[in-house]
Amino acid sequence: MDHLIFILYLCIALPMIPLIIVLPEKKSKLLIGYVLVGMTICLNAGSINAILINLFRGDMVYVTTTISPISEEILKALPVLYFALVFSDDRDTLLSISFADGIGFAILENAYILTQNIEAVSAQWALARVIGATLVHGAGTAAVGLGMSYVRKRRKLFICGTFALLTAAITFHGIFNVFIQSQYSIVSLLFPSLVYALVVMAEFYRREDQKEAKA
């Protein structure tokens, strides 16, 4: 049972490798690749969280509401930073891959938590985890990815702005983790959904505006 997360990783993540090879489009390969990267990070975050729980004398609630949002958001941001520094700082590409990175992380995390609470899971639990956790991880990493799009254009903005966005993502993640473990778990479903709806609306208006500008 100790290596359950690793077995889950093998079952869920590995089938994606042939898919990446087969897919003809570069964009699709990149997206699926970053979902895979997100899952790999989740696998490592699990080990880091175990160390942190030991470090904080087994205080699971404190670690999950305060420490793990920091470690997880930083870990998820690293592959996006690598992509921005080495390949491209294109805003749309960074937003897509960072969101994929977050979603990949959430998929493996959800699967692992499901196996740990198999007796207590319900449809409400699944909805809260699937919608809430997926949006928290996806939107949080996408926010950090947005800051990284300034890595080459404006170095001053990139450093301070990305740090500020990272703090926002960590706090957002922290709020979700506090509510999901409490009797107010419904808030953990509504809160990220509301934020996600606002982000989608803003992105929709931005694309419409781009179309108008081109026309």
Place this chain on the structure above:
Amino acid sequence: MQLYLNLAMVVCALAGMACGGLRYLGPRKPLYASMIVLGVACIALGRLYQCARLVTGLDIIDIFQLGILGTIGAFSFFFSSNYGQIDSLVDDRSTAFARYRIIASLGPIIIFVLYLLTIKEAYPSEKISYALISASIAAASYFHIKHFLIPDVDYGIVRCLRQFNVIALIYGILCMLELITIEYNMLTGEIVVGILQCIMSALLVPAMDMGVKKWTT
């Protein structure tokens, strides 16, 4: 009391954002303004985290907790907007502006003195939290003071943003005073500072909005 104060701050920060701030998150808007709005959103997020902890029966004092990241994120955005977007327009690093840079250094010094007062009675974990908060406020305060004083003869942009910079500076000092009142168990002081923080957090975006409208029209 802490729950009500934090809840009031969430409401005030969101109300401030709603007063003209949300449109700055749309396309082709000044990045400076977008960052200020995101900074105020960070204040709301940080306070919401503290509300969440209090509602679910968790502590927010005597420990390191993520609520402080709201304040740190907000002042990082304020710092980033002033340093990354505006500062190079008003200060060419010449000796003519040296005195403004020297006077602006008073901001970080004042924040450092207030930090020393907070750590007198604090636990080690609190000292780290307070140091992080103080560092972000100190960095931002330098530019708030500098952009309040500097003449800006070429563009006139920072002149329009003086009100915002004063309010942000006051908000930063109030955040430091909040830590002091918590450390010394001054309940009345905590309430007064909390109410003032509510007012300032509600005024941040409207003040910036007024300034941006002046410079863009």
